[in-house]
Amino acid sequence: MAVSPDRETIGYIYAPIQERLARVEGRLRDMANVNFPFLSDLLSHVYCSSGKRMRPAITLLASGFHSHDELKSEIMATAIELLHIATLIHDDTVDESDFRRGRTTISSMYGKDIAVLVGDYIFASSATLVCDIGHIGVIRKFSETIMDLSNGELRERISTYDPEQSLDDYYTRIYSKTASLFAVSGESAATISGAPDEHVAALREYSYELGMAFQIVDDILDFEGDPEEFGKPVGSDLAHGIMTLPTFIALERSNGSNPVKSFFEDRHNDKLLAEAVEMIRQPEIMSEAYSEASRRCDIAHQALKSIPRSPSRDSLELLLDYVVRRRW
């Protein structure tokens, strides 16, 4: 296995945007101050977290190729991270998760009901903030992305424990629930910075493939990662009835046996779950899944070639390596 990048590596990758990212953090802190103490406390809890801030980082880096009013791309980066936070809060109510980014989730502290309403508030805050950019096309794309995100979660939710779902279904789902937000992070930044169409398309393609690769690696780590670093038990997706790329690869390679289907038909059976997980987390299967993630990163790398070399472009390239080599 490749050497896991230092946690400091992400800091190195973000070097060209360090000041701007700090201003985005400041904006998030400010936005937690609302005239409603209960809500203010909750917003501080979720806005000031230990997340990697990858999506706003993509926005800031992707806006760095053309000189423009930097305030606008910082607003966009803030809105993008707010949207991401809102989806995590709603996802935690669906998953009944107790911990996220090392902190207790709102739904475990106050119940699903409060979490739903706080999530709604943050969704709306993000949409309101995007209006400050003053570009209707960008606003529209942002709202469409919120539709994609909820669509993706819905698709995932209703396909649980369905052994008949297809690889195409999987790719549709991970586009909707993950890559769509990465894609708008890059594309909107390019648009806001006044980039020519060719660069907007390139940055969209880069961010989309990066997002797909990111989710694929997440899905691999669910089988292969260290539960303590990764924050979830091994095979957690499968335990929840979710079929991901490693599972599809394993079933394609299997000699006809389908322990996944057996487990889905008897979903409290830990022995069947363990058998299915064991079948899936073989080195050759993990390797094939990593190949797919790498293939997408190659496409993303290729897309960047139409943009002149710069520290921002270097960082976007390093992000591709980081996404594949990370262990969390």
Place this chain on the structure above:
Amino acid sequence: MAVSPDRETIGYIYAPIQERLARVEGRLRDMANVNFPFLSDLLSHVYCSSGKRMRPAITLLASGFHSHDELKSEIMATAIELLHIATLIHDDTVDESDFRRGRTTISSMYGKDIAVLVGDYIFASSATLVCDIGHIGVIRKFSETIMDLSNGELRERISTYDPEQSLDDYYTRIYSKTASLFAVSGESAATISGAPDEHVAALREYSYELGMAFQIVDDILDFEGDPEEFGKPVGSDLAHGIMTLPTFIALERSNGSNPVKSFFEDRHNDKLLAEAVEMIRQPEIMSEAYSEASRRCDIAHQALKSIPRSPSRDSLELLLDYVVRRRW
């Protein structure tokens, strides 16, 4: 008590906008057709319901004073109703309601999780649709309204069973959770139709006061209405720990006894609940609450005077009477 208006009355009030409202219904039906059968079925279930469509009606009527591209106000009316539907779906997850508008709720059919995600999808659909109007100020106001709506529900949720809440808290809450949406229904319509500032302000004031009166009457009917017509048992708000205008009036008039506080401290005690309800639903208290609703309708009526008389204005005036005299 005033004679309850016929269910047909609302049809008469909507006469100037009948065709336009039919087109809005058509848009809602079309928007249920998405490339995801499970979601499509759910959307049809909630879009094609027996709601009064009061908010879109306000939008259509309020846009009728100035000639403009009617497509835009119809889009706005559709978005407004979608937003209202999304809030109802999320509210039903919080309230654990089984029925809404004579149909089973999504949360009782498929669980809270699905209801949260479908609600998210509809919120996002409404925000995307508003972008088609192409007016950033209107888009922003719409997103801010979504913030108000979730803020209001949060305030209500965390103040349940708190006997120390104030009448000011109540008015802040009902502005956020109800009147804000009425206000944007009228104000945005005026803006979209190119009305001069004076008319925009007048229609905003009208819609805001109408919305406040609407909620106050809802809160009165919760004590006084026929459970079968109204759809909820008598004193349902109080049973859920929610203090509304009739409760505040009753406590102000009481001779020091506070059965509401006693009930809040022993909230499974049906006898205490019944005592509190009995104290509140006295004719003089109901009457004082209605007076507040009527006072606001008078302000709304006055606001309309700056707008030239027309069938649309007549209908907006009739809506004021309807809101106060209705029994559901």
